[in-house]
Amino acid sequence: MTGPRYTPLVASLPATVPFVGPETQERARGAAFRARLGANESLFGPSPRAIAAMEQAAREVWMYGDPENHDLRQALAAHHRVSPANIVVGEGIDGLLGYLVRMLVGTGDPVVTSDGAYPTFNFHVAGYGGTLHKVPYKADAEDPEALIARAAAVGAKLIYIANPDNPMGSHHPAATIRAMIDACPDGSLIVLDEAYIDLAPDGTAPDIAADDPRVIRMRTFSKGYGMAGLRVGYAIGDAPLITAFNKVRNHFGMGRIAQAGALAALADQAWLAEVRTRVAAARARVGAIAAENGLTALPSATNFVTVDCGRDGDFARSVLKECVARGVFIRMPFVAPMDRCIRISLGDDTALDVLAEVLPQALAAARG
Amino acid sequence: MTGPRYTPLVASLPATVPFVGPETQERARGAAFRARLGANESLFGPSPRAIAAMEQAAREVWMYGDPENHDLRQALAAHHRVSPANIVVGEGIDGLLGYLVRMLVGTGDPVVTSDGAYPTFNFHVAGYGGTLHKVPYKADAEDPEALIARAAAVGAKLIYIANPDNPMGSHHPAATIRAMIDACPDGSLIVLDEAYIDLAPDGTAPDIAADDPRVIRMRTFSKGYGMAGLRVGYAIGDAPLITAFNKVRNHFGMGRIAQAGALAALADQAWLAEVRTRVAAARARVGAIAAENGLTALPSATNFVTVDCGRDGDFARSVLKECVARGVFIRMPFVAPMDRCIRISLGDDTALDVLAEVLPQALAAARG
Numbered sequence: 001m002t003g004p005r006y007t008p009l010v011a012s013l014p015a016t017v018p019f020v021g022p023e024t025q026e027r028a029r030g031a032a033f034r035a036r037l038g039a040n041e042s043l044f045g046p047s048p049r050a051i052a053a054m055e056q057a058a059r060e061v062w063m064y065g066d067p068e069n070h071d072l073r074q075a076l077a078a079h080h081r082v083s084p085a086n087i088v089v090g091e092g093i094d095g096l097l098g099y100l101v102r103m104l105v106g107t108g109d110p111v112v113t114s115d116g117a118y119p120t121f122n123f124h125v126a127g128y129g130g131t132l133h134k135v136p137y138k139a140d141a142e143d144p145e146a147l148i149a150r151a152a153a154v155g156a157k158l159i160y161i162a163n164p165d166n167p168m169g170s171h172h173p174a175a176t177i178r179a180m181i182d183a184c185p186d187g188s189l190i191v192l193d194e195a196y197i198d199l200a201p202d203g204t205a206p207d208i209a210a211d212d213p214r215v216i217r218m219r220t221f222s223k224g225y226g227m228a229g230l231r232v233g234y235a236i237g238d239a240p241l242i243t244a245f246n247k248v249r250n251h252f253g254m255g256r257i258a259q260a261g262a263l264a265a266l267a268d269q270a271w272l273a274e275v276r277t278r279v280a281a282a283r284a285r286v287g288a289i290a291a292e293n294g295l296t297a298l299p300s301a302t303n304f305v306t307v308d309c310g311r312d313g314d315f316a317r318s319v320l321k322e323c324v325a326r327g328v329f330i331r332m333p334f335v336a337p338m339d340r341c342i343r344i345s346l347g348d349d350t351a352l353d354v355l356a357e358v359l360p361q362a363l364a365a366a367r368g
Numbered sequence: 369m370t371g372p373r374y375t376p377l378v379a380s381l382p383a384t385v386p387f388v389g390p391e392t393q394e395r396a397r398g399a400a401f402r403a404r405l406g407a408n409e410s411l412f413g414p415s416p417r418a419i420a421a422m423e424q425a426a427r428e429v430w431m432y433g434d435p436e437n438h439d440l441r442q443a444l445a446a447h448h449r450v451s452p453a454n455i456v457v458g459e460g461i462d463g464l465l466g467y468l469v470r471m472l473v474g475t476g477d478p479v480v481t482s483d484g485a486y487p488t489f490n491f492h493v494a495g496y497g498g499t500l501h502k503v504p505y506k507a508d509a510e511d512p513e514a515l516i517a518r519a520a521a522v523g524a525k526l527i528y529i530a531n532p533d534n535p536m537g538s539h540h541p542a543a544t545i546r547a548m549i550d551a552c553p554d555g556s557l558i559v560l561d562e563a564y565i566d567l568a569p570d571g572t573a574p575d576i577a578a579d580d581p582r583v584i585r586m587r588t589f590s591k592g593y594g595m596a597g598l599r600v601g602y603a604i605g606d607a608p609l610i611t612a613f614n615k616v617r618n619h620f621g622m623g624r625i626a627q628a629g630a631l632a633a634l635a636d637q638a639w640l641a642e643v644r645t646r647v648a649a650a651r652a653r654v655g656a657i658a659a660e661n662g663l664t665a666l667p668s669a670t671n672f673v674t675v676d677c678g679r680d681g682d683f684a685r686s687v688l689k690e691c692v693a694r695g696v697f698i699r700m701p702f703v704a705p706m707d708r709c710i711r712i713s714l715g716d717d718t719a720l721d722v723l724a725e726v727l728p729q730a731l732a733a734a735r736g
Contacts, residue, residue, distance in 0.1 A: 229624030
């Protein structure tokens with residue numbers, strides 16, 4: 001008896017995972033977290049109308065979801081004033097990034113991203129054998145000019161940029177992204193990850209013609225819409241590119257509850273506006289908590305605040321560890337010099353009360 | 369401006385889809401189906417306890433699901449008396465088949481299946497550039513000996529067999545599958561798709577050592593458990609193979625509602641037993657309806673009945689078309705000689721009343 005014969009590529013891949021989930025940490029520590037502020041989930045939750053739609057769909061879940069995601073794509077197209085042919089829905093941005101990388105990237109194909117940007121994108125590029133070229137952050141933000149220059153130099157098939165950025169919470173105005181698209185090298189495709197755009201200041205999202213073949217935008221119901229556990233993302237792009245997803249996607253991958261919940265959430269823009277208000281208030285409070293502890297909250301265009309701990313990565317890692325040990329789940333950037341920071345998702349008052357209680361203790365412990 | 373540069377493989381793929389969904393047909397005909405009996409969904413629905421768990425999880429869906437699917441894997445392992453290290457959970461069997469093919473099949477790699485078996489498996493093999501070798505059905509059943517012989521001849525990396533079979537509803541006893549595994553050529557992996565096993569006669573599922581490297585079993589919550597629209601499947605296999613899924617899977621792909629619903633459904637085995645009883649009664653009724661119309665229902669080990677229309681594929685296609693035109697959604701085998709049949713999912717009395725009303729009309733129309 002022999003085992004399966006993996007492809008050479010898969011045989012060569014490490015069994016690492018992009019992220020360790022909070023449940024894994026809770027099992028390890030033998031207790032639930034007091035405040036869940038590490039995964040940029042929305043503690044403000046989804047629209048009550050979306051919850052009602054999901055409850056209704058649960059009773060109809062014996063039926064497969066529509067494999068064309070017709071009603072949701074129609075609604076998204078109307079919302080963005082594009083055609084449904086410009087919209088593909090998938091299993092979160094993570095799922096869509098996987099399909100996109102598969103469509104474009106083969107062994108050795110060059111891809112450009114920022115050093116310290118979204119690890120799951122890197123996971124997919126490695127998973128299809130691509131070669132990642134990383135450019136450094138500049139002043140705690142992704143550097144569009146450097147990304148474009150590197151892409152031109154290496155002949156990148158894909159250029160990844162998130163705006164607003166995770167993990168720093170920074171953002172570029174629409175004009176900067178617009179200029180980046182206009183400078184896109186021939187044969188490159190920009191992946192504009194706008195997961196956090198619903199929380200960003202007005203004027204952050206550029207106008208992009210739906211049929212612009214140089215860029216594909218990624219959006220999600222996980223952040224502003226508060227449904228990370230539903231797994232619904234979508235992409236907006238040139239119709240031939242969007243159609244090509246049908247060659248590889250899991251056609252029945254979007255379940256019935258997922259489609260119903262997203263459709264209802266999209267229809268409740270008043271809830272999204274309410275979430276924006278609450279996020280703004282929570283940003284201010286985290287800023288105040290940071291200041292009370294002698295730390296500096298960086299400007300945030302997202303549903304999290306990245307807090308500069310004022311020393312090196314080892315110190316920030318120590319602060320994070322002490323927060324986690326006290327029941328506050330947070331994360332932090334992986335790469336220097338951004339790893340001088342911790343990253344705190346924006347929560348409700350109950351969660352931020354716990355943060356205000358624990359952070360001084362964690363800092364004291366980290367300072368030894 | 370140029371468009372994206374696809375991989376040569378993806379550029380060569382057709383934009384076909386494995387199945388057209390019933391919603392697409394409903395939009396084309398401008399009316400809802402009166403009876404939804406084409407996708408082997410369970411009209412008997414999920415456990416009420418599963419519905420309650422999904423409703424509860426809908427209120428907690430702001431949280432990502434546990435990326436390790438820990439609680440569900442623990443429960444599945446206990447249910448099957450294996451270790452959690454032998455269980456991987458994924459986005460339906462469709463999703464897991466995609467990951468598995470990706471792990472093993474590269475351009476030109478040989479894969480064996482039956483001609484007329486599950487198209488979505490073929491979709492994945494084509495999608496990763498594999499070469500499909502097909503053996504014919506034998507007496508309306510998959511032919512394990514022929515599959516093994518062809519696999520040995522071509523050096524297949526994967527051998528697909530569904531037991532019970534879709535689309536014919538036939539099954540092999542455990543001993544036959546056991547003999548197939550024992551005859552598995554070195555370097556081949558058998559994919560034993562047991563999507564319908566929960567509806568099969570006792571003695572259909574073979575005992576397989578969890579660490580047998582020659583076979584991976586696929587199970588689902590879509591059929592007997594009645595949650596097709598939730599998208600939860602799992603595989604049971606040798607721990608190294610199961611671990612290798614972590615190299616490629618969408619780690620946060622299983623949402624919070626999906627995990628909660630599956631966990632509650634698994635705990636309610638009494639509901640599954642009730643569904644088996646109802647399925648048996650519905651089988652008998654479809655058999656009677658077929659007989660009243662001069663047709664022959666084939667024996668079924670599944671939640672559908674395949675009905676021999678007694679003439680050629682053109683006639684069966686005509687019967688199907690006339691059923692669909694009258695609001696009864698059914699499907700049929702694609703390949704001769706099985707395409708002399710139509711395939712009717714097992715429904716409740718309401719749906720089967722519609723079938724009993726419409727089938728004679730459809731036959732009369734098809735007979736011209």
